[in-house]
Amino acid sequence: MRYTKLFLPTLREIPADAEVISHQLMLRAGMLRKLTSGIYTYLPLGLRAIKKVEKIIREEMERAGAQEVLMPTVQPADLWKESSRWDVYGKELVRFKDRHGRDYCLGPTHEEVITDLIRGEVRSYRDLPLNLYQIQNKFRDEIRPRFGLMRGREFSMKDAYSFDADEEGAAKSYQSMSGAYNRIFERCGLNFKAVEADTGNIGGSFSHEFMVLADTGEDAIVSCVECDYAANMEKAEVNPDYITKEQHETLPVSMERVSTPNVRTVEEVTQFLSVTPKQLVKTMIFETSAEPVAVLVRGDHEVNPAKVKNVLGVETLELASEETVLKLTGAPAGFAGAVGLSIKIIADKAVEPIKNMVMGANEKDAHFIGVNRGRDFEVSEFADLRLVTHSDRCPRCGKAIEIKRGIEVGHIFKLGDKYSKALSATYLDQNGNKRYIIMGCYGIGVGRTVAAAIEQNHDKNGIIFPMPIAPYQVVILPLQMRDGEVVSAAEALYEQLTGQGAEVLLDDRDERAGVKFKDADLIGVPVRVTIGKKSLKEGKLEVQFRATGEKELVSQEGAEKVILDMIKRELGN
RNA sequence: CGGGAUGUAGCGCAGUCUGGUAGCGCGUACGGUUCGGGACCGUAAGGUCGGAGGUUCAAAUCCUCUCAUCCCGACCA
Numbered sequence A: 001m002r003y004t005k006l007f008l009p010t011l012r013e014i015p016a017d018a019e020v021i022s023h024q025l026m027l028r029a030g031m032l033r034k035l036t037s038g039i040y041t042y043l044p045l046g047l048r049a050i051k052k053v054e055k056i057i058r059e060e061m062e063r064a065g066a067q068e069v070l071m072p073t074v075q076p077a078d079l080w081k082e083s084s085r086w087d088v089y090g091k092e093l094v095r096f097k098d099r100h101g102r103d104y105c106l107g108p109t110h111e112e113v114i115t116d117l118i119r120g121e122v123r124s125y126r127d128l129p130l131n132l133y134q135i136q137n138k139f140r141d142e143i144r145p146r147f148g149l150m151r152g153r154e155f156s157m158k159d160a161y162s163f164d165a166d167e168e169g170a171a172k173s174y175q176s177m178s179g180a181y182n183r184i185f186e187r188c189g190l191n192f193k194a195v196e197a198d199t200g201n202i203g204g205s206f207s208h209e210f211m212v213l214a215d216t217g218e219d220a221i222v223s224c225v226e227c228d229y230a231a232n233m234e235k236a237e238v239n240p241d242y243i244t245k246e247q248h249e250t251l252p253v254s255m256e257r258v259s260t261p262n263v264r265t266v267e268e269v270t271q272f273l274s275v276t277p278k279q280l281v282k283t284m285i286f287e288t289s290a291e292p293v294a295v296l297v298r299g300d301h302e303v304n305p306a307k308v309k310n311v312l313g314v315e316t317l318e319l320a321s322e323e324t325v326l327k328l329t330g331a332p333a334g335f336a337g338a339v340g341l342s343i344k345i346i347a348d349k350a351v352e353p354i355k356n357m358v359m360g361a362n363e364k365d366a367h368f369i370g371v372n373r374g375r376d377f378e379v380s381e382f383a384d385l386r387l388v389t390h391s392d393r394c395p396r397c398g399k400a401i402e403i404k405r406g407i408e409v410g411h412i413f414k415l416g417d418k419y420s421k422a423l424s425a426t427y428l429d430q431n432g433n434k435r436y437i438i439m440g441c442y443g444i445g446v447g448r449t450v451a452a453a454i455e456q457n458h459d460k461n462g463i464i465f466p467m468p469i470a471p472y473q474v475v476i477l478p479l480q481m482r483d484g485e486v487v488s489a490a491e492a493l494y495e496q497l498t499g500q501g502a503e504v505l506l507d508d509r510d511e512r513a514g515v516k517f518k519d520a521d522l523i524g525v526p527v528r529v530t531i532g533k534k535s536l537k538e539g540k541l542e543v544q545f546r547a548t549g550e551k552e553l554v555s556q557e558g559a560e561k562v563i564l565d566m567i568k569r570e571l572g573n
Numbered sequence B: 001c002g003g004g005a006u007g008u009a010g011c012g013c014a015g016u017c018u019g020g021u022a023g024c025g026c027g028u029a030c031g032g033u034u035c036g037g038g039a040c041c042g043u044a045a046g047g048u049c050g051g052a053g054g055u056u057c058a059a060a061u062c063c064u065c066u067c068a069u070c071c072c073g074a075c076c077a
Helices: A021-028 A044-063 A077-082 A111-121 A167-187 A266-273 A305-312 A322-329 A418-422 A446-456 A484-499 A513-523 A533-537 A559-572
Strands: A032-036 A039-042 A074-076 A095-097 A103-106 A130-139 A154-164 A192-197 A206-213 A219-224 A230-232 A256-259 A281-288 A293-298 A317-319 A344-348 A357-360 A366-371 A381-383 A401-416 A426-428 A434-436 A438-445 A474-478 A504-506 A527-531 A540-545 A551-555
Touching: A021 A032, A021 A446, A039 A044, A044 A130, A044 A154, A044 A167, A044 A446, A074 A077, A077 A103, A077 A111, A111 A154, A111 A418, A111 A438, A130 A167, A154 A167, A154 A446, A167 A192, A167 A206, A167 A401, A167 A438, A192 A219, A192 A401, A206 A219, A206 A446, A266 A357, A266 A366, A281 A305, A281 A322, A281 A357, A293 A305, A305 A317, A305 A344, A305 A381, A401 A418, A401 A446, A418 A438, A438 A446, A474 A484, A474 A513, A484 A504, A484 A527, A484 A533, A484 A559, A527 A559, A533 A540, A540 A559, A551 A559
Parallel strands: A192 A230, A293 A344, A344 A381, A474 A504, A474 A527
Antiparallel strands: A032 A039, A074 A103, A095 A103, A130 A154, A154 A438, A192 A206, A206 A401, A219 A230, A219 A401, A256 A366, A281 A293, A281 A317, A357 A366, A401 A438, A426 A434, A527 A540, A540 A551
16 A cells, blocks of 8 residues: 555644543554544554454454354344343443334344344254354443543444353353454454453353453453462452451450541541551442342452342442432431441451441441440341452462453353343253253454554554554655655565565655654554665665564565565564 | 533644733645755645623623533442
8 A cells, every 4th residue: 555545644743632542542643533422433544453353353253163143233122121131231222212113222232132043043952052253333322431442332342152052062162262362362462361250231150351451451450479360350259368367356345426527438437536447347338229238348448349239139239329328327428337227238258257346327427436246236148248459369379469450352251041041042952852042152342452452562652563463564665755766666665565465555655754754653564664765775675673673674685575574473473 | 420621723732810903833735945763944725712692892711501522430438
């Protein structure tokens, strides 16, 4: 491709509304333009990078035995009512009516549609296993779209769905997808980690997230420094040993009400009463799809709503509003406590051994001290309900853990029979018995993968594309467009390389050298060939590798081979 | 949805407090000099000052409403 023909509007300055580096660079490198919040147009360069990722995905999916289909964006409400997600999915699901007043939604995911397809077609165990995937635009009306392609509302996603006769087969499918995902992200040149994750809205029994390590990531991930345990913050288990070491040996004292005017937060209370946060018990009131519940955690811990949700087995869980807190506890927020509370109370395990706790008195400007469980209040269940902290130990091997940030680029779920049951997707087994199909689902954020790659591969001059996903593999810079020899040398090399299947961008603009260098660096083409009249006099060209900055003067005749070898080497990884 | 900020030329910004001819840099077009890391000189084009209403002789500027975008939060009581 000739630069003068390419629609590649690069920007010298950083657009004001881009915060993270990948977003800034994608805008500056002319890959992307915003239409409206969370919705983007891909320009030629951006699309090429996305298509590269798609190609890798397709190759690995096919290799793992999955077949490509394409499902519609618009989906009928009936299906969603059948799976009962019409009511559960919430506001992320964009709903609308057609001219006849029938309800529809824009697909945020496709479990319903694919299951509907399969239940109509699959009859026998002989039809299984089956794995179908698509690469298609999803629409999710995110609360807060941000960071460009990191969290958009409309975005390209690869979603695959596996159908198996039994758990064993499903586990195999899951493993196979896990392997494919590892290969995909490796081939994209990413530094990533597969972590255990909560199943959330999609449902199912267990799942893993593929996280690209980056400080700008929206997710926190916990991993062991020693063994291979790694989990999403939401999912990460607390090592139970931690609790026994924190046993309190003191004898119970009598409970006392103390006045704490305008003292609400953990910090304020501990300071005001001169106690440690470990002595304090926080009482958080949640509203759920069932009854409201009070959750107790130690003052220096934080509630993990995902765990609470799982323990209670409820479909929705939200922190209660100020009014609800007032109604249920009789006190404004900041003074809730377990004593005298009439709603269900569950507590984190770390609360169990605490003697003489400090907690809110369910009365404005008052707390209780010397509170003891059993005597002053009862807890209906103890469970692991909190977020892990830096001082926790690995739940598997007990060694230290570290907490890092990551970008979720892929997520795989073992769904079990959740959707096949809801939508009656069954097959007949060898004995003629009707059984539910066991499902799995597997997603990759395509645009997000590109953004994550940029987040991980850039320098102050711009993007450094890994070869496998680079929009162009080579950029040729003839420095003097008025010099016939320079131009014909550039044209010749361009023809040679293109003829060999290399993806080459020829910067044929009549620009000064500096401008060409800057743009080449910005758009991150891995291999740069500089053709200037000085070195050309000696029959030499300069080949530079963007990632390392290594330069090499090569003869005009030898250039083609050197460049092709470089591409091959980088693609091979 | 709660909190904060910002909307002025394609991009980045000043001007708003204290009302009085709408500016600067980059980019763009044309001419010239330059030519291996975002050149220089000259000329020119380009703006409903986000929108609506109001106050005023006069509004980018003051007031009211509204829309949009970005950031933080939406679990720490």
